[in-house]
Amino acid sequence: MSAGDIDYGFTGYTPDLGGMTEAEIMGRGRIHDVIDHQTVVLMEGRVRKTGVLERLQAWRDEDALAFSIGGRPSLIAERAVMTALLLLAKEGSAMFVTNVRDLFMFRLSDASRELLGLEKSLEAFVGHVGEKNRWYANTIRAFQRMNDLMDPFPQERRHSKTYTEIQAILRAHDVDLEVKRKARLDEYTKLFLVMTYYEQPRNIRRASKKMDISFDQTYIGTPTVKGYSKKNLAKRVADEAKVEDMRTLKPGPVDAYAGWHVSTGPRTDVGRGQTDLTDPGKKTSSAEYRWGWEINIAVRVDSEAPGQKRFPALAVAATMSLPNVRVAEEAVSLMRATMAYDLAPGVADADKQYYANSLTERLHDPTFALGYTPSTDYRVDRLGHQGGDHGALYIEGGTYCPATPDPLKNATKELVSGSIDDETYEARIKERRAFRLHQKEKPDSKGRVVLRCPALGPSPTVTCPLREMLKTRKMLPAVDGEDLPDFADKICAQHSVSFDTARNRRTAQAFEYGSKQWDEFHTHARNSIESLNNQVKSGGTEHIESASRRRVRGFGAAQIIVTMLLTNFNLRKIAAFISDKIKDDAKKQVNGEPPVALVRRRDREFHNPYTDTYPPDVKRPTKPKRSDGDETGGPPRRT
Structure with a gap:
């Protein structure tokens, strides 16, 4: 028997490990550090704060069959999966299901397992392969149970498809189901981002009474990179029909519902019921096109004091969409999501892709109806x-x-x-x-x-x-x-x-076009959204653009994972903002003492009868004890 054929689950065989330890082999070369229980409690509490657990149950009840024979209870709850994803995002780890499984198996204390409702894992080296397979199966089932409630484009994704199969998937698509589940998916993202907003101190949340936003799209890749164009799909299907042995065909796309992101050049905005005919064309121009999806993000900005950093630039709303499809409607969804905050709608800033190119009834009218006023550039x-x-x-x-x-x-x-x-x-x-x-x-x-x-x-x-x-x-x-x-x-x-x-x-527009006030705000707003996109996309902790750190396929799974990454981004920004504020306050201290607030002269030197305040060096006179009778000398008050 070769080394590759060794069954480590066979109890009668003890392999030669050489200089490797059992812990290294069980972790496949990685060290599994136990996560502090208080951190697990913190993340589990934030999952509960979102209210998403109640929404998942409501959606499950809505989709439930009128009659069911029941089944075995799940061993891993969605609450545990979302907590694990937040923990992985917090430490900057890849959002793999295998990493979630390893976290459940090796990285939780007994108290954390009890909190998340997980059974104790078998930690013995003998039989660990079968144990890991069992935990992986339970983990992926728990994730997919959650994903199945929200995925707008359900399909088989384990194998590549022929173009004939792609065409069949498109024709069998249920538009009504897509609308319902897309709304659920956006609600899921909204609940997590709203939770992060309320993790800020009250004085920071309300530094401004308005919710000013700047929004834009940014590309994220799919785990599978091969795409297709609807423009020539019918021709490819006809060509496949002429092939006698289908096994001779090259592997085709996996995700039927993704699209070509145009890196350079004009973009389209296809409405509902229309077909996106974006085609990369010749190979020489393929560098301008990338197969994937779009994340639509709105960041909070400040129209009253642009650039003064009165609050952190958080992602306050996000959705996911197909490239070149319903760009205006996704912007409206972002603005509608901000209605969940305790602030009045303010200014909505965007580049020329939005207000300059959209039909009034698709974007401008809904913007004003929601209470926002645009700020943008003109064609x-x-x-x-x-x-x-x-x-x-x-x-x-x-x-x-x-x-x-x-x-x-x-x-x-x-x-x-x-x-x-x-x-x-x-x-x-x-x-x-x-x-x-x-x-x-x-x-x-x-x-x-x-x-x-x-x-x-x-x-x-x-x-x-x-x-x-x-x-x-x-x-x-x-x-x-x-x-x-x-x-x-x-x-x-x-x-x-x-x-x-x-x-x-x-x-x-909210401000006179071309004025200094317009220029200052528009520049601040565009810089804010571009900075956020750059921080969450390229390298760093979140790195949402590349699919190399999120291998679960499908539209719904991608938005679920990106939601966790944006949630972690917001929490990082809040922590950094408060840390910087503490540093700034420390610098303002005089001789190690906090600065003394200035007192007005009338309060410093005189008694103010309106506020009933006395100078600091004057002792407040003792007021006579209030009697039981009223001020008119009448009978005592009844108790």
Whole structure:
């Protein structure tokens, strides 16, 4: 019998181990350190805090058959699997099922096993192979029980497929089941990320009363790298039909539900019911395409104090999707997920892939309906004057006077073309602000807002020949008579006009486009999401881009594991933020003593009857003991 044929589970055989120890062989060269019980308690408690255990049970009850003969109770609970995944993420280990199994077998104390509801593992060297196989089978079954409740694209994934089989899988797909399970999967991710947010101290969570976000997509790979294109799938199926012996075919794709991520060049956004025809084409251009999925992430940013780091930049929402498919709808899902926090919706920042290229009804309208206001850049063809109403002009998200000078209307166009420099552009944007219509009232429930001419009202910003009766002592920009419209529409003839905000919703923004405030926030927001993507993707602790550390196949399994990695990322960011704050506070101490808060002079030197405070060196007088009678001298109060 050769060494490779030795059955270490046979009790009658003792192998020659040479210089290797039994512990090394059982760990296949790795040392299994026991995890501190308090750490296990911490992670198990966080799993419970999410509320995901109750959701899993609700989904299981929803999917249960009306009649069932029952079965053997599971030996490993989903709670134990999620706790183990968090522990592996915390120490930066690969998210393999084998690592979860080894953690259950070798790395838990008796108290931790009891906490997670696990039986004691057989630690004897003799028979350890069969024991490891048994634990692996129970572990993967526990993971798949959880995955089966949420996987939107169930299919067999153990073997590669022919293109004929891929086509059959696509045709048998249940769209209604996909929608239901995709919602469950996104709910699972939301519950974990919300849990991390509430692990912050209250003062950090509420440094701002608004939830400002910046979102984007980032690529993650599949465990199997071979893909296909729906563009030529029918041709490949026809070619396979001509083959007599199917065993001669080369191995094909495994995951029918993944797609080509476009690394460079324009991207598409395919809606529901449409087909993504993205094709890598010739091999010379294949470096621009990668087979996998997209993780959509929203990071919390700060529109009130950009760059001041008042709170950690956490991933507050995340979903997973197929490349080039429903990009706008995934962004809406991110914004909807943030409704779970105790903050009001604020500003939603994104790059040109989103607001600049999406249809209004797919992204802009849902954004405003959720209470968010966009912040983004524009496409070149949407710069400058873009229509208007009641005589007013729509220019880059604002509503302006019809007599706005052409150099001001076309400032951004001329900057992009190189006709003017940045300094001139900033001056023109500042000057253009005076021609913007003044908002008289807040928008009503139907999205209508009352605006008036900038030459009217208590604080006019321009003078106009059509409003000559206006008298002001201010030196204001004047409307040139040559710029006046040939026909005075409502905005020039009436005191105020009601505008439908939906008509200018495509270009509406939280800040005046091109202004210093817009530039500071947009730069801060884009840097925040790009920094987060870089930290969780390339190397380091999470390394979500590469599938080499998560080998379980399938869409649902990938999002479950990425959720654990993003959860760990948030916890790391919170810990680092608090640590840095402690260091900064220590630096501010004077002679080893904490800084003394400044006291106002009136509190330092006088008695303040309003707050009933006395100077520090004055003893507070003793108040007379309150009697049982009321202040009017009436009878004693009843007890």
